[in-house]
Amino acid sequence: MLRSTTHYLPTIPLVLVVCLLWPALAWGTSHSLDLNQKPDGGPYPPILADALVPLLGFASEGSETAAKSVIPAAPICALAQCDAKVYCSRQPNSACLLQTFKEIQWRICIHATRFGTASQQHSKGLGIGPVYMRNMVETGAPWRKILHEASLAELFTPYHERVGARYYDTQYLTWDSWQRTVTQDDAGREGALVTLAEDGDFGPTVVAECRDRGPAWLCKEDFEATIRRGQELALWGILETGNYDFITEYAFLDDGTIRMRVGATGYNDPHSPDEAHSHDALWRIDIDLDGARGDTAYLVRHVEPDPASPSPLLAVDEHVLFNGGIEGAAAWDPLAFASLLVEDQGVNALGNHRGYEIEPLRSGSARHFGGNEVWTTKDFWVTRYSRISTTWADNWSPPDTYLLPDIAEKQSLQNNDLVLWYFASAHHDPTDEDRENDPGVFGYGVTRTHWFGFELAPHDFFDYNPLGGPKRCGP
Numbered sequence: 120m121l122r123s124t125t126h127y128l129p130t131i132p133l134v135l136v137v138c139l140l141w142p143a144l145a146w147g148t149s150h151s152l153d154l155n156q157k158p159d160g161g162p163y164p165p166i167l168a169d170a171l172v173p174l175l176g177f178a179s180e181g182s183e184t185a186a187k188s189v190i191p192a193a194p195i196c197a198l199a200q201c202d203a204k205v206y207c208s209r210q211p212n213s214a215c216l217l218q219t220f221k222e223i224q225w226r227i228c229i230h231a232t233r234f235g236t237a238s239q240q241h242s243k244g245l246g247i248g249p250v251y252m253r254n255m256v257e258t259g260a261p262w263r264k265i266l267h268e269a270s271l272a273e274l275f276t277p278y279h280e281r282v283g284a285r286y287y288d289t290q291y292l293t294w295d296s297w298q299r300t301v302t303q304d305d306a307g308r309e310g311a312l313v314t315l316a317e318d319g320d321f322g323p324t325v326v327a328e329c330r331d332r333g334p335a336w337l338c339k340e341d342f343e344a345t346i347r348r349g350q351e352l353a354l355w356g357i358l359e360t361g362n363y364d365f366i367t368e369y370a371f372l373d374d375g376t377i378r379m380r381v382g383a384t385g386y387n388d389p390h391s392p393d394e395a396h397s398h399d400a401l402w403r404i405d406i407d408l409d410g411a412r413g414d415t416a417y418l419v420r421h422v423e424p425d426p427a428s429p430s431p432l433l434a435v436d437e438h439v440l441f442n443g444g445i446e447g448a449a450a451w452d453p454l455a456f457a458s459l460l461v462e463d464q465g466v467n468a469l470g471n472h473r474g475y476e477i478e479p480l481r482s483g484s485a486r487h488f489g490g491n492e493v494w495t496t497k498d499f500w501v502t503r504y505s506r507i508s509t510t511w512a513d514n515w516s517p518p519d520t521y522l523l524p525d526i527a528e529k530q531s532l533q534n535n536d537l538v539l540w541y542f543a544s545a546h547h548d549p550t551d552e553d554r555e556n557d558p559g560v561f562g563y564g565v566t567r568t569h570w571f572g573f574e575l576a577p578h579d580f581f582d583y584n585p586l587g588g589p590k591r592c593g594p
C-alpha cells in the first residue's frame with residue numbers, strides 16, 4: 120500500500136508536534152506540583168524530567184542554538200529537531216534530530232529507506248545518515264561528518280532442516296509494508312515517539328530513548344572517588360517480515376560511539392516452531408570521516424605470542440592495510456580481538472589519523488553454503504564507493520549479486536571514499552523459554568529478543584577522553 124505523500128511537512132511534522140506536546144502537557148501538570156513526584160506519589164527516575172523536558176521544549180525551529188544553550192551541568196540527553204530540508208535531502212521520509220550531550224552533539228538524519236521506483240519498490244527498513252558529530256567542549260569545534268548512510272543491506276533466515284527454507288527477509292518489502300507504528304508502551308517512560316515527515320497519516324514509527332548506560336568510567340581511591348555515568352540516545356523501529364519482528368536500532372552514545380543492532384523477536388515459524396535457524400544481517404555503512412574522501416581501511420589484530428619474539432610471553436598488535444589495500448573481505452577473528460578500522464587523512468592534535476572502527480557485538484559467526492551465499496562466508500567487506508555502491512539496492516537481489524562484482528573491481532582502499540559491509544548473526548535453537556504459558560499445551564510462541572550487531576567506535580578521533588576523565592583520582 121502506498122501512503123499519500125501530500126502531507127509532507129518540511130521542517131517539523133504536525134503529528135510529531137502533537138505527539139510531543141501531549142506528554143509535555145501531562146508532565147507539565149504533574150511537575151507543577153512536585154518535580155520529583157509522579158501522579159501516584161512515587162519518585163520519577165531522575166533522568167525522566169531532565170531528558171524529556173528539553174526534548175519537548177526544543178522541538179521547534181532554531182533548535183540548534185537553543186539546545187546548545189541549555190546544556191545541563193549533569194551529563195544527560197537533550198533531543199531536538201533540526202532542519203530536515205538541509206540534512207535529510209536524499210530520503211524524504213525522514214526526521215532530522217539534534218542530540219546534545221554534555222561534551223558532544225550529534226546531528227542525525229533517520230529515514231525510511233526507499234529503493235527502486237514507485238512501480239518496483241524496495242526497502243531495507245530504517246536507515247540513518249548523514250550523521251555528524253561535534254565536540255562541545257572546544258569553542259568553535261566544527262561539525263565532523265561520520266557517515267553518509269547506513270542501513271541493513273539484507274536479513275537472511277536459513278533454517279537448519281529445510282533445504283528450501285532460505286528466507287531473504289527484505290525481498291518482499293515495499294516502501295511501506297515493513298513499517299509498524301510505535302506507541303508509548305514501546306518507548307517506555309523515558310522514550311518519545313518520532314513521526315517521519317511523510318508518515319503524518321500513518322503515525323510514529325521511530326522510538327527515541329534516552330538511556331543510562333551505567334559507569335562510563337570511574338576511579339576510586341582510599342580518600343577520593345569519582346565516577347561518570349554514560350548516556351545514549353537509542354533510535355529504533357520495527358521491520359516486520361511475517362512471524363518475525365526485527366527491531367532495528369541505532370544508538371548514539373555520549374562518547375562518540377554509534378551502536379547498530381538488530382533484535383530478532385516475534386513468534387517462531389508456526390510450521391516448524393522448534394526448528395533451529397540463524398538470523399543473519401548484513402549492514403552497509405557508507406562511512407565518510409570528515410567528508411567522503413581520504414579514508415583508508417585497516418584490520419587491527421592482537422597477536423600472541425609475537426611471532427617475531429623468542430619469548431612466548433610477548434604479544435604484538437597489528438595495524439595492517441585491509442586486504443593489502445584493495446577491495447575484499449576478511450573473517451572476524453575473536454582470538455585476535457579483530458576490528459575493522461577506517462582512518463581519515465586528517466589528524467588529531469597528537470598527529471594521529473582520526474578514525475572509527477567496527478567492533479563486533481555477537482555470540483558467534485554463521486557460515487552458509489547454499490547458492491548465492493558467499494556473502495555469509497566473511498564478516499568484514501570493504502568496497503570503494505562506486506557505481507555499484509549507488510545502485511546496489513535499486514531492485515532486490517541477494518548480496519552476492521552486488522557485493523562480489525564490487526570487490527572484483529579490486530579498487531584501492533587507500534585515501535578513498537569507502538563503504539563498509541558487516542555480517543553478523545544470532546543463532547536460535549528454540550528452548551522451552553520460547554513457549555507460551557498455557558498448561559497442557561505449552562506450545563511454541565513468542566520468542567525473547569535475540570540481539571546482534573556492532574559498535575562503530577572512535578579511534579583517535581578525539582584528542583583525549585571525550586567524557587572528561589581526569590588524569591587520575593586520589594593523590
Ligand SMILES: [Cu+2]
Pocket residue numbers: 383396398547566
Ligand atoms: Cu529465531
